[in-house]
Amino acid sequence: LYDICFRTLKLTTPTFGDLNHLVAAVMSASTCCLRFPGQLNCDLRKLAVNMIPF
DSSP states (O other): OHHHHHHTSOOSSOOHHHHHHHHHHHHHHHTHHHHSOSTTOOOHHHHHHHHSOO
């Protein structure tokens, strides 16, 4: 996580707040289909299958 903040987000000294924001953004984006109605609705099984790399 520190490396992602340092290299991708170009933060010279990432704080725990920066790391927390990164984790929160990833979790929010990955569970969006579970929380909101729409065409991208999925269940936990489909979510787990899509997160496994091929």
